Structures are given as C-alpha cells and as structure tokens.
Amino acid sequence: MGIREVAAAAGVSITTVSDALNGKGRLPDTTRLHVREVADRLGYRPSAAARTLRTGRSGLLGLTTAMRSTEPFALTEFAWFAELVRSATATALDLGYALVVLPASSPHDVWGNVALDGTIVVDPVDDDPLVLELLRRGVPVVSGGHPGSTPVYGWVDNDHVAAVRCVLDHLAQAGAGRIGLLAAADGPGTGKGVAGYRAWCADRGVPPITEEYEARTPGAGRAAATRLLDRAPDAVFGLHEGCAAELLAAARARELRVPDDLLLACCGEGADPSVTSLSLQPALAGAWAVELLVGVIEDAGAGSLLPAQRTVPTRLSVRDSSTRR
Template identity: 45%
Template sequence: MSVPRPGSVTIADVAREAGVSTATVSNALNATGRASEATRRRVREAAARLGYRPNPAGRALRTGRAGAIGLAVTTYGAVAWDVASVSYYAQAIAAATSVAHQHGYALVLLPAGLDADGWWDVQVDGVVLMDSPEDDPAVAVLRERRIPVAFDGRPDRPHARDSWVDNDHEQAIAMVLDHLAAQGATRIGLLAGDSSDAYTRACVSAYTARVAQPRIGFISHDDPEGRRAARALLEGGADAMHGIFDGCGRGVLAAARELGLRVPDDVLVVTASEDPAYAWTAPPVTTLSLLPVEAATRAVTALVGAIETGEGAAEADLPVRLDVRASTQPLR
C-alpha cells in the first residue's frame, strides 16, 4: 500500500492509522483532552509515519481567508443580550478561543439575537452553539448551508453529522439533592428558566424524577436572578433551594433577606455558577460547576474534526464539581 504524500494526509488518515477517533487525534496533537500518554504517543507516531502536518496557512491559500470558527449562545433566539457577562460563557469563550488558535482557526464570537437572515450571512467554517433551544433557527440555517455544528449541550434532534458535548445533568442534580438532604433539607425547591434548551429540560426532568413534591420557580427576563420566584418558593415552605443559572444564588439570598430568613439556619442555598464572587457573599454560597473550560475545549476539538473529516462526535459524560461553602451547613 502506498503512503500518502505529505500535504495530502488528513486527520482522518491519522485516526485510521492509529486506530482512534479524529477527536482523539486532535487532542493528542494539540495537548488537549484526556487521552493517555500512550495514546498520544501512538497518534504522534502515526502522524509522523504518514507525514501529517496541520497547515493553517495552506487553508488560507485555498480559501482566500484564514479558517474561522463561530461561537454563539442561541438560547433566547432573536433576543439580544450580553452573553460574556455570564461567568460560564466568559470562561467558555476564552477556552474556545485558545483551542481554536491551537488548531489554526480564528474564533468569532457571534452576537446573541441573530435571526435566520443573520445566520445566512455568517461566514465561518463551523459553529459552536451553546445551549441551543428546540427548533433553533440557527441550526436549521447552518444545516441547510452544510456548515458543521458542534453543540455545548445535547442538541434537539441531532443529526449524524453533528458533534456535541454535555454534562451528565441527572448525575449533577442528584449530587446537589443528595448533598442538601444530607444537611437536613426535606423541602428542596428548584429555580429554573422557561427556555426550551436541553440543559434546562434535563435539570427539571432530573429534579422532578427524584423529588416527591416538586417545588419549581421559573425565572423571567425581567427578573434574571429569580428573586421573585425564589421568594414565592420560600413563602411556600422550601427549606433549601438550587438554582440552575448563574445569578440564582444572589436571587435566593435577596429573597431570604426580604423574608427575614437566615442562610443557612432557615434555608440552604446552592447555585450552578462559575462566578468566583460566590466565595465572598454573605454567607458564601455553595456552587455547582459545570466546568466550562472542559466543555468548550471538547466542543471546539470535535468541531475541528467535523470540519476536516465530515464526521461528528458526541460525549455526554463531562464532569461537574460541587464546591461546598457556608450556605449549606447543617440546619439547626
């Protein structure tokens, strides 16, 4: 069998030679992901045998421009809002930019609020969509244009060519509920949103499957921290609260103060957030981290593989971490 000449070798050729996936090749050659050292060595040796060389400059000569990857949060459709103000997205954007550059692509942060016409005008080689909702018009346009898509969050009706990564939200919600129950909570409420993205649906489903008497408050655009929803749950007798969005911890603390309730003596508080400021609130709030750097790294790596080979990849076991602080000390 003849060996492909250097320059004609693709990442798929290396994957076949090494007996691994294209995503693993990207991870091994760019020092990302969780591949073992033995696997990285096998991939590097396969790439060397075949003469594989990533060539961003060659791509620019062929296409007339440098490669570019778009990143967008499409949860609220055509509603414009400041994505980078949320800690999860800010960390994901920084990580995605770094990984894209490692692969020879620019990272373009696309504005939240693009409508279908706007998506027809986007000029990129592939797009990472974060928290894409059901019937996302961005997905419909990108698929029609045959632009590869990688999702941070399980996509609605995924296609074979799609790539996606996600946390195990059932396990994450179980971790939070078990922690709160171990501290003495018996009436645990959930603060969620009214959007149709997979993250929200997965969290609500996991919560209702485990709680005999669900207490759910839905936050709104005019109350993004969920203070009003939290107050209603607390007035209804909730003795613990988990918020699935970044600002929910602040909303619960504010609602508790308004009602004269003490945290953690009267109510325990957990929120999903990457905001380091929760270590300094009064009291410091226990947070569930979805580790956005890991998610963005894997999503961009999978997208690059799809761009270069046409093959999608999926991972649904991304880790989470519970950072326990004073807001969930045992009830007295």
C-alpha cells in the same frame, strides 16, 4: 505585494515561491531559503482571501447560540456562557483557528458574509433552521447541549440529571426535607435541570417546589425567590447564577439564617465564596466543543459516521451555606 512580485524578485516562478513558503514540492534547501529571504525582505504576506478561495478553508470557526427570547445575545450575560466563549476562543487559537461569535439572526446577513470552516451552536433548539442551513451548505456543526433530533456532527453536554441529583442528594444528606428549586425560565439548561429535579422528587416521593422567573425582567428574580420561600422549604437549590444573591436577600428579608434555617446551593462558579455551588465547567465545554469541531473538520472523510459526544463533568464545591453546624 503579491506572490508574483516575490517570484520576480527572486527570479523564480510563482509555483516555486508557493512551494518554498508552504514547505511543499521538491526544492533544494538553497532555493527554499532564498525565496523565504526575498519574501521576508519584501514584507510579503499571502492574501488570506485568495488562500481561502483556493483551498476552501478559512481557519474561522463560528460560535452562536439559539435565541430563546427575542433579545439577541440573551445568554451573553450568563457568566456560564461568557466563560464558555472565552475558553472556546483560547482553544481555537491553540489549534490554529480564530473564533467569531455570531447572533443566530441579524438584520445584516453576517452568516453569508463570513466563510466558516465549522460552527458551534450552544443550546440549539430542535431542528434549528440555522443549523439545518449550515449542514445543507456542508459546514460541520457541533452543539453545546444535546442537539435533540438535529443531525449534528457531535456535541458536548453535562449530565444534567446526575448533576442535579448530586446537589439534591447533598442537601438531603445535610438534613433537608423540603427542597425548593429556583430557576431562570430562559436560562441555559433550565429544561433539563427542572426535569432532573422533578425526577429526583418523584424517586423520593416528595412533592416538587419550584418557582421560575424571566432573567431579563428586573425584580423578577427577587419576587420568585420570595415566592419560593413562601412555600416554606428548608433548603433551596438555585439553578442559575443570579439565584444565590436573590435567595440570600430574600432569606435575609425573612430573617432566615443560612445555613441554620435554610440550606442553600446554586449552580455557577460561586462568586460568593460562602455559597455551595455546582460548577458546570463551561470552560471544559467550550474547549471540548472546539476540539470536537476541529477534529471533524480535519478528519473530513476518514471520520466516523456516528456523532462524537463528550460528557462534561460537574464539580460540587461544598461551602458554609449547605453545612449544618
């Protein structure tokens, strides 16, 4: 069931079959139709492997994330990442590509066994050896989150500083004087979020009040939330998705009412409909990263030399938890 069988059955050469099926070459419509009809009748499907070998294009995009902890797929459990992957997959398919999610490293050499047209690296570490190796091989790389000094082809990222400022300004405007911050140490964007928070505090001349925890350690979130409330803030900002539940529980245990005694805002898509939340819009990030990557792949050569960059907007949904009655 190769192209040869089709050629034989249609009484033409394989060149003609290839041209007819791919809309290339100079062929009268009669021939084209005839070949297509024969191919259909025989149930012919071109071999993806052979096409990939010949053209150098596989139609496959990789998506990975640098491992910060030793646990593979640590980010997977953050809804932020899951949503990014979902959106990236859908966008890739729209553009005619399939997307495969790979771990940064694995016992089997998966990276060597798939031909990738390009790769998205989410939250890369500086000079990630995996990224450098990909670039060396000529595989375009686009990063989600600022790539640091790694010379990628482009990246998408939120303006974390502005986003954090937006939330903190909102809390301050709602009457907060001492705003605390709770963050998962190994979560996405923690570094920038905390930095933005500290910068804002410095601007205002107020002391920062922060607590961090390991997301993967059971109970660590609750403990950190409790520690944070120990420091008597009148508002708290949870930088990660689990934070809202932990902070609410800790507040209840302490008989603090939200929002009366404590204002609350969190990042995330706001599973709890009463909590003010800042969405980082991971779906946009995923879609744009794919668009950027596909742009690089298909422009190859004509492309601009500068890495393309897009800033993903954030959206603050103000809910009861940060509205003084």
